Amino acid sequence: MVLALVALLQAGSAVSLPPPARAAFDAATFDPIVLDGIRRGAYPGAALVVGRRDTLLFSKGYGRLTWSATSAAVDPDSTLYDLASLTKVVATTTALMVLLERGRVRLDAPVAAYVPEFAGPGTAGITIRQLLTHTSGLRADLPDAELKTLPDGAALLRRVLAETPRVPPGRRVIYSDLNAILLGEVVRRASGEPLDVFAARELFLPLGLGQTMFRPPARLRPHAAPTGVWRGHAIAGIVNDASAFKLGGVSGNAGLFSTAVDVARFAQFVLRGGTLPDGRRLLRTETVRLFTTKAVDFGGGSETRRARPERRHAVRAAELRPHGMDGDVALDRSRSGPVRRAAREPRVCAPRPALVHAAQAGARGRGRRRSAGVRCLVIDPANRRSSTTASAVSVGRGWSACGAGTGDSGSA
Numbered sequence: 240m241v242l243a244l245v246a247l248l249q250a251g252s253a254v255s256l257p258p259p260a261r262a263a264f265d266a267a268t269f270d271p272i273v274l275d276g277i278r279r280g281a282y283p284g285a286a287l288v289v290g291r292r293d294t295l296l297f298s299k300g301y302g303r304l305t306w307s308a309t310s311a312a313v314d315p316d317s318t319l320y321d322l323a324s325l326t327k328v329v330a331t332t333t334a335l336m337v338l339l340e341r342g343r344v345r346l347d348a349p350v351a352a353y354v355p356e357f358a359g360p361g362t363a364g365i366t367i368r369q370l371l372t373h374t375s376g377l378r379a380d381l382p383d384a385e386l387k388t389l390p391d392g393a394a395l396l397r398r399v400l401a402e403t404p405r406v407p408p409g410r411r412v413i414y415s416d417l418n419a420i421l422l423g424e425v426v427r428r429a430s431g432e433p434l435d436v437f438a439a440r441e442l443f444l445p446l447g448l449g450q451t452m453f454r455p456p457a458r459l460r461p462h463a464a465p466t467g468v469w470r471g472h473a474i475a476g477i478v479n480d481a482s483a484f485k486l487g488g489v490s491g492n493a494g495l496f497s498t499a500v501d502v503a504r505f506a507q508f509v510l511r512g513g514t515l516p517d518g519r520r521l522l523r524t525e526t527v528r529l530f531t532t533k534a535v536d537f538g539g540g541s542e543t544r545r546a547r548p549e550r551r552h553a554v555r556a557a558e559l560r561p562h563g564m565d566g567d568v569a570l571d572r573s574r575s576g577p578v579r580r581a582a583r584e585p586r587v588c589a590p591r592p593a594l595v596h597a598a599q600a601g602a603r604g605r606g607r608r609r610s611a612g613v614r615c616l617v618i619d620p621a622n623r624r625s626s627t628t629a630s631a632v633s634v635g636r637g638w639s640a641c642g643a644g645t646g647d648s649g650s651a
Contacts, residue, residue: 264289264297277302284313286499292510295503304464305473311461315499319455319463321479326495327419329505330438332371334426336526337441343429350421353428354400361403367425369408370418372534376404380416380482392486396424411537416482416492423491435489445521446508451497454488463496
């Protein structure tokens, strides 16, 4: 397991504050906390970045990508992490902000206006806003057994487009990967190009996010934090989400890779209200505020979140050959032979408790396994309440923290 943490302290005023003469955050504060997690076997490495909207105050890598003594050291500038559900925030939602400002997308327009195949019974009236706020009524995702029967990404998309709401739209919050997959398709239809191409040119390039991308090339895999093990070898740089993998590594719900420093730069962009580092504006302040304000509240107990982990997936040899690998990967079978053997392989794992080995191999015992995903949390020190917003964007006054990693982080 590898964990990356990014924490940004937002200035309490819209006016840029001068950087402090001496940063209040240093190694003496954070080293004991992060290193204790490594000593306890919670993760082999971590990347920590702390900053404000106008400056980064602290940046450091700890440990290694795996438990092996020969594994590469973690570097907050170059270690790539599978951002999992943070793809929804950094790529999909932000791309929709741009398209909204350009008049290519309207929040209250039906999804079927952009994706006509979604005009089925119960779905014709579902709006873009309802997908963003997870109030479409669609279920969380496709069952594993059904997903594994779909031959390719085209079949998966057809299946998603044929979905019907489980509850009436606009009545309840159900956090759903299907919403994000559909939003990725909306971006493709409205912009005329795939999500990864649009996001790279319109978002990552102007923001200076040079290490943020879908489908990292093979040359970058040695710098990627592994999300599983295959025949004793770490799997890195390939999306560890069943739906996104089936869709070719590019999806609205998952597939994005990035470094801790790049994620920090994105968080600064949001905290600055949509301006680039040089002061030019990529998004209007009003748009950023709209997308970072709590959009719906049906009262306590009205939100349904996925209780089980984000799915590891078993892939066939033919699917891995384009990535330079073949053979079976059993990342969703916690007691599979390959995982058990990998957990005991000394050249992969240094001596650690068996549970930690299983976590590194991308599996835990049934009932004990946590998700491989991302949590984005904001705490307002004035009232000690946290909030999330459309597509899990979370911004508040005071501390803003985003954790991205694999194996043990929360699922946004």
